[in-house]
Every structure is written in structure tokens, then in C-alpha cells.
Amino acid sequence: QKEVEQNSGPLSVPEGAIASLNCTYSDRGSQSFFWYRQYSGKSPELIMSIYSNGDKEDGRFTAQLNKASQYVSLLIRDSQPSDSATYLCAVTPNPGGTSYGKLTFGQGTILTVHP
Amino acid sequence: ETGVTQTPRHLVMGMTNKKSLKCEQHLGHNAMYWYKQSAKKPLELMFVYNFKEQTENNSVPSRFSPECPNSSHLFLHLHTLQPEDSALYLCASSQDRGPETQYFGPGTRLLVL
Numbered sequence: 001q002k003e004v005e006q007n008s009g010p011l012s013v014p015e016g017a018i019a020s021l022n023c024t025y026s027d028r029g030s031q032s033f034f035w036y037r038q039y040s041g042k043s044p045e046l047i048m049s050i051y052s053n054g055d056k057e058d059g060r061f062t063a064q065l066n067k068a069s070q071y072v073s074l075l076i077r078d079s080q081p082s083d084s085a086t087y088l089c090a091v092t093p094n095p096g097g098t099s100y101g102k103l104t105f106g107q108g109t110i111l112t113v114h115p
Numbered sequence: 116e117t118g119v120t121q122t123p124r125h126l127v128m129g130m131t132n133k134k135s136l137k138c139e140q141h142l143g144h145n146a147m148y149w150y151k152q153s154a155k156k157p158l159e160l161m162f163v164y165n166f167k168e169q170t171e172n173n174s175v176p177s178r179f180s181p182e183c184p185n186s187s188h189l190f191l192h193l194h195t196l197q198p199e200d201s202a203l204y205l206c207a208s209s210q211d212r213g214p215e216t217q218y219f220g221p222g223t224r225l226l227v228l
Contacts, residue, residue, distance in 0.1 A: 004157070034216065043205055043219040044158070088158065102171060103148075103217055105158040 003027065004091050006106035013113055019076040021109050023089030026070070032092040033065055033072045038108065039085045047087075048074065079113040086110050118142065119220035121206050127226045128196065136191040136223045138206030144218075145211050147189040149181060152203040152222070164189060165211065196227045 005024050013019045021035075032051055036044035048063040050056045050072065056063045062075040072091075076083055086108040093102060119140045128134050140147060149161040163171035164183040178200075180192040189206055205222045209215035 036219075043222045046216055046218070049216055090158075102160055102163070102173075104160075107155070107157045 003104045004089055004106040006087075006089050006109045008107055008109060010110040010112050013079050013111070015079060015081060015113055015115050017079050017113075019079045019083065019111055019113065021074040021076075021087050021089075021111065023072045023074075023091075023106055024070055025072070025089075025091045025104075027091070027093050028067075028070060030067075030070075030091045030093055033063070034090040034103070035061075035063060035072075035074045036088040036090060036105075037085045038088055044088055076111075079111075081113050081115055084112050119206060119208055119218055121204075121220040121223050123223060124221060125224045125226075127228065128193070129228050130196060130198070132196075133192070133194040135193065136204055136206075136225075138189040138191075138220055140187055140189075140206075140208040140218075140220075142208055142218060144208040145186050146209045146215070147183060147186070148207040148209075148217065149189065149191050150205040150207060150219075152205060153201075158205070161191075193225075196225075198227050201225055201227045 003026050035048045037047050038044045048061055050063040050065045053065050053067055060077045064073045088108045089106040090103050122137045146165045148163050151159045160173050161175045162181045167183050178195050182190040203222045203224050206220040207217040209217045
């Protein structure tokens with residue numbers, strides 16, 4: 001089982017729609033969860049971080065975390081063509097383990113927002 | 116300069132060459148990281164340094180040799196690489212080694228012939 005799993009897509013949504021990106025993780029003790037956006041040929045840039053169960057909103061972006069289900073998602077409202085990119089889910093493990101500080105990434109979901 | 120910078124941005128080398136990648140962070144962070152990103156594969160953590168001390172070597176072949184002379188600078192020395200080592204090499208930094216946000220540099224696109 002992959003440590004962090006994402007649907008690789010591509011996910012295609014029309015402009016103005018809500019894009020929903022999902023991520024599951026295997027380490028039940030994981031503590032911190034991040035969503036990065038990576039444009040083609042560029043480095044990842046942080047969009048959202050979330051540490052506790054529930055929703056966290058920042059502008060058009062909402063991160064949702066459910067630790068019981070080991071599931072984290074990212075919703076993008078009013079999607080724009082400029083949102084077209086690969087979205088990477090990243091997780092830090094249980095701080096009591098030997099991999100403390102290690103950020104494990106999913107393979108990313110390609111999002112395409114078409115006009 | 117601000118953020119995390121990396122040089123060179125692009126590098127082509129033969130399998131017998133020796134080259135070095137450089138990373139510098141201007142954020143006052145204490146932890147620095149090397150990642151490898153290959154096509155259609157997740158970002159792979161290679162090395163972690165915290166306060167100049169290596170705290171993680173993620174089973175990386177010895178042909179990759181990291182060096183961290185201080186908390187602001189990180190190098191990756193390359194020698195006798197293989198074509199399958201061609202990838203985007205990303206440097207990142209964070210305040211400390213822990214559940215901290217990591218900030219990435221622009222990366223070095225490496226091609227091994």
C-alpha cells in the first residue's frame with residue numbers, strides 16, 4: 001500500500017466549477033497535512049496546511065481533514081484556468097517515529113480547468 | 116535574493132563527470148532537504164539536515180553525496196551517475212525538522228547522458 005495515495009487524474013472541470021481533490025494516507029498517527037501546487041516545469045508551492053479534523057478555508061481553497069478515515073481533501077471553488085496544475089498531497093508521520101520531519105508526498109493529481 | 120535559490124537550473128553531464136548542485140536559503144530556517152522528482156513518480160526525499168547535521172539518508176546511492184556547511188547552504192555532489200538519475204532535484208527548507216511547512220527552491224533539471 002502506498003503511504004500517500006492520490007488519484008493521478010487528469011481531473012478536468014469547467015471554469016467556475018468546484019474541483020475536488022482527494023488524498024488518503026496509511027499512517028494513522030500522521031500529524032500534519034499539506035497541499036502543494038506545482039505548475040509544469042516549476043517547483044511545488046504551498047497552498048494549504050491543516051493539522052486538525054474539520055475544514056480550513058483560505059480564499060477559494062478549502063482543505064478538509066478526517067483522521068478517522070485517514071482522508072484529506074482540497075476543494076477549489078470558482079475554478080480558473082490558472083488553477084490548472086498538479087496538486088500534491090503531503091503528510092508528515094507520527095512524531096514518535098523515526099521518520100519525524102519526513103514529508104511524504106503522493107504522486108499528485110493533474111487538474112485541468114477548461115474555459 | 117529571497118526564499119530558496121538553486122544553481123544551476125539546468126545541468127547536462129556524462130556518466131564519468133563530477134558536478135555539484137547548490138542550494139541557498141534566505142529564510143533563516145534550520146532544516147534543509149534534498150528531493151528527487153522523476154517523471155510520473157512521487158517526490159522522493161533524499162536527505163535531511165537539521166542545524167547542519169544529517170538526520171536522514173533515505174537509502175540514497177553513494178554516488179550522491181550531500182554537504183551542509185551551515186544552515187543556509189546545502190550542496191549535492193554528484194559523481195558517476197547513471198542515466199536513470201536524470202530528474203528534477205529540488206531543495207527545500209523549513210524552520211525546524213518537524214511538522215513544519217517546507218519551502219521549495221526552483222530545482223535543478225539534471226540530464227545524465
